Amino acid sequence: MYEWEDDGGPGEVSVEVDLSAQVATYRRGDRQIGWSYVSTGKEGHSTSPGNYRITEKMEVKYSDRYGWITDAAGNVTNGDAKPTTPVPPGEIYHPAPMLHWMRITSYGIGLHAGEIPRPGEPASHGCIRLPKDFVPKLYEVTKVGTPVKLVKTGALEKPRP
DSSP: OEEEOOOOOSSOEEEEEETTTTEEEEEETTEEEEEEEOBOBOTTSOOOOEEEEOOEEEEEEEEEEEEEEEOTTSOEEEEEEOTTSOOOTTOEEEEEEEEEEEEOSTTSOEEEEOOOSSTTSOOBSSSEEEOTTTHHHHHHHOOTTOEEEEEOOOOOSOOOO
16 A cells, blocks of 8 residues: 655655545655555545645644434444435534644645545545554655645556655
8 A cells, every 4th residue: 555665864755645545655855765656636526736845734633524424333324424414313423533633725626645535536524644654654754835736647557666
């Protein structure tokens, strides 16, 4: 799901996400230090190409837009709920946790740990989901101001460090 070979050497970290291939490439200065699969916005929730910067970092952030509903036994009864979704009596709405949150837009798009159910296919509500065991490594080396470029290249191969 990812390769990471950061030498911690000179240069700032940058991120480039290929929305077509659903793959991110990580650089330190001009050296590639890794790649990972990502999961970006599915149909109806597309992730927009552009040049962004990380503007906020939080170890844990809870979505104010998406979550799920469980019954009293903890079984998920609605896996795609919103805060405005009616909650049946005895059930509970849970906002989606976004671990290692790195915001890139003012309207709630960011990079964070998440499920990548089918590598190479979009599946999120617009955010850039990263492999759960990888995202702490990236979170550690990014800072507010780290550039994040989202592109559509049409390429379907994962880049190698």
